[in-house]
Amino acid sequence: MTAPRIEDTLWTTFASHAKAIPEVKAILAPDREPLLFRDLPARMMEVRDALNGFGIGRGDIVVGVLPGGPETAVCLVGVAACAAYFPLDPNLTEGELTRYLRRINPKAVIVAEGEAQSARRAADGLGIMTIDLIARTDQPSGTFKLESRSSAQCDLPGWGTEADTALYIATSGTTSDHKLIPRKQRHMIAQARAAVTHFRFTTADLGLLIMPLFHGHGMEQALTVPLLAGSGIVCPPVFEIRTFFENLARFRPTWYSAGFSHHSAILDAAGDYPKIVENNNLRYIRSGSGRLDPRVIVGLETTFGVPVIEGLGMSEVPCVTCNPLPPAKRKPGTVGIALDGNVEIMDDRGQLLGPNSEGQIVVRGSMVFEGYLEDPAATAAALVDGWYHTGDLGCLDDEGYLTIVGRIKELINRGGEKIRPGEVEVALMQHSDVKEAAAFPFPHPTLGEIVGAAIVPVTGTAPDRKDLMRFLADKLAPYKIPRDFTVLESLPKGRTGKIDRTALTRMHTTPVKIPA
Structure with a gap:
C-alpha cells in the first residue's frame, strides 16, 4: 500500500x-x-x-x-x-x-x-x-x-x-x-x-x-x-493510561506521538499490561514537545520492540528535524535530520557555521511560518533574511544530524559564565536516585545568578545532597554544579508538559544550601 x-x-x-x-x-x-x-x-x-x-x-x-x-x-x-x-x-x-x-x-x-x-x-x-x-x-x-x-x-x-x-x-x-x-x-x-x-x-x-x-x-x-x-x-x-492500552489492543495502531510526560506514564504502566504490550502492532513511537529522558527511550524500545523517534518542532515550524526510521541511521541524543528546507547553525553576527560548531539553530523552507499575528517587531526579530531564528542553541554533525544544547533565553549567567540548564539536567539524571531534574537560575548578590536545581527522587529513595555534589564533580565544571537544591514530588510544567523554570525560580525562595 x-x-x-x-x-x-x-x-x-x-x-x-x-x-x-x-x-x-x-x-x-x-x-x-x-x-x-x-x-x-x-x-x-x-x-x-x-x-x-x-x-x-x-x-x-x-x-x-x-x-x-x-x-x-x-x-x-x-x-x-x-x-x-x-x-x-x-x-x-x-x-x-x-x-x-x-x-x-x-x-x-x-x-x-x-x-x-x-x-x-x-x-x-x-x-x-x-x-x-x-x-x-x-x-x-x-x-x-x-x-x-x-x-x-x-x-x-x-x-x-x-x-x-x-x-x-x-x-x-x-x-x-x-x-x-x-x-x-x-x-x-x-x-x-x-x-x-x-x-x-x-x-x-x-x-x-x-x-x-x-x-x-x-x-x-x-x-x-x-x-x-x-x-x-x-x-x-x-488520554488515560488504562484506555491507552485498551485502544492499543482494540485498534492495533501502527504508531503514536506524544510528549515526554505521556511516554513516562506509559512506560511506568506497561508492566501491568504484558499481553497487550507483547502483541502490539506498532512500527514506531514518536516523541516531541521536549527532550525525552534517554532512560525512557531505552525502556520504551525494549518494552514495545520498536524505535522511538525524536525530533525538533515548535509552533513556528511544527517539524524542523526528526530522526529517520530504520534501516536509515538513527543517532541517539540528536533530533535527527531536516524534513524539509534548510536547517543551519548561525553565530551572533549572522554568519552560518560549519559542522560541529555551536550556535543558534536557524530554519528556512516551505513549512516555516510567515510572521506573528499583528506583531511586526517580533516578526522582524524572528525572521531575518529568510531565516527563522529559533532561539535554540545547537550543532550539526558532518551528516546533518542536529543536537540541541539549550535555549538562548534559558542560559544561566553566573558572573559572566553561561551555563546551559540542559547540560546540568543530563548530568543529574544519570544518578540512580533521580527520576526527574530541572536546573534554573537562582539570584545571587554578587554573581547575578547561580545554578539552582530541583529533583524528583526515584520512589523509595532520599537523595543525599553531598553524594549528589560528589557525583556531579566528575561530570560538570565547578561553576556549573548547583549550589542550591530542592526536592519536589513533581516538577512544575506548562500546558505542553515543558518544565516551567520561571516557576522554579519563584518558588525557590528558601533553598537548602550546599557547601561549595
Whole structure:
C-alpha cells in the first residue's frame, strides 16, 4: 500500500482521498463506527455550509473550546478548510478566555452542547457569537451538527485557498505575552508531503491520538498531517493510561506521538499490561514537545520492540528535524535530520557555521511560518533574511544530524559564565536516585545568578545532597554544579508538559544550601 496524492489545499486533498481510498478508515473512536475517507468530505461540507450560514467564511477566525474526541477532530479539519481555526484549552478560566478572545477577535466560539460555561460567558461578555457542537453519537465517529441563534450574510463563502490561514497557534507563555502564529494551508500541505516520505505513511497506517487538540503537536503532527497522508487516526475523548492500552489492543495502531510526560506514564504502566504490550502492532513511537529522558527511550524500545523517534518542532515550524526510521541511521541524543528546507547553525553576527560548531539553530523552507499575528517587531526579530531564528542553541554533525544544547533565553549567567540548564539536567539524571531534574537560575548578590536545581527522587529513595555534589564533580565544571537544591514530588510544567523554570525560580525562595 502507498499514500494517496496530496493536493494543494485541505479540501482538494480530502475530496481526492474520497475517490482514491474511499474504504479506508479516517476517524475512529471507541464504541463508535469509523468515519471513512469516502464520507469525510460530506462532514466537512456540513461544517462549511453551517459556518457560511452564520456569516463566517474565508479569513474569519473561529475559536474552538472543545473536549477531545472524534467530533472535535472533524470540526477542526472542516473549519480549517473554509475559515481559520484557533483552539483553546477548555480548562482555562473565564478571565483567561476573555483575554484570548479580546486579543484575537474571532467571529465565533464553538463549544460542545451543554458544556464550556466559562467560554460561553466570555463570548457573551464580548458580544461574540456562540455555536453549539451537537454530537450525533448514533452516527459514525466525527458526526455532528453546528447550531447557533445567529445568521448573517457571508462575504467569502466556499473553500479556502493554499494562501489562506487554516490554523492559529499560540506560542508558549502566559496569556498576555504569548505570540499568535497563523498557519496557512500551504504550510500544512508542505508538512504532510514531507512527512509521507520521512515516516513512510501508507493507507495501512493508523495513529493513536494522545496529545490534546488544543495543542500544536496534537493538531498538526498527530492529526492533520497523517489524515492528509491518507492514514487513519483513533481519537479517544481523553488520554488515560488504562484506555491507552485498551485502544492499543482494540485498534492495533501502527504508531503514536506524544510528549515526554505521556511516554513516562506509559512506560511506568506497561508492566501491568504484558499481553497487550507483547502483541502490539506498532512500527514506531514518536516523541516531541521536549527532550525525552534517554532512560525512557531505552525502556520504551525494549518494552514495545520498536524505535522511538525524536525530533525538533515548535509552533513556528511544527517539524524542523526528526530522526529517520530504520534501516536509515538513527543517532541517539540528536533530533535527527531536516524534513524539509534548510536547517543551519548561525553565530551572533549572522554568519552560518560549519559542522560541529555551536550556535543558534536557524530554519528556512516551505513549512516555516510567515510572521506573528499583528506583531511586526517580533516578526522582524524572528525572521531575518529568510531565516527563522529559533532561539535554540545547537550543532550539526558532518551528516546533518542536529543536537540541541539549550535555549538562548534559558542560559544561566553566573558572573559572566553561561551555563546551559540542559547540560546540568543530563548530568543529574544519570544518578540512580533521580527520576526527574530541572536546573534554573537562582539570584545571587554578587554573581547575578547561580545554578539552582530541583529533583524528583526515584520512589523509595532520599537523595543525599553531598553524594549528589560528589557525583556531579566528575561530570560538570565547578561553576556549573548547583549550589542550591530542592526536592519536589513533581516538577512544575506548562500546558505542553515543558518544565516551567520561571516557576522554579519563584518558588525557590528558601533553598537548602550546599557547601561549595
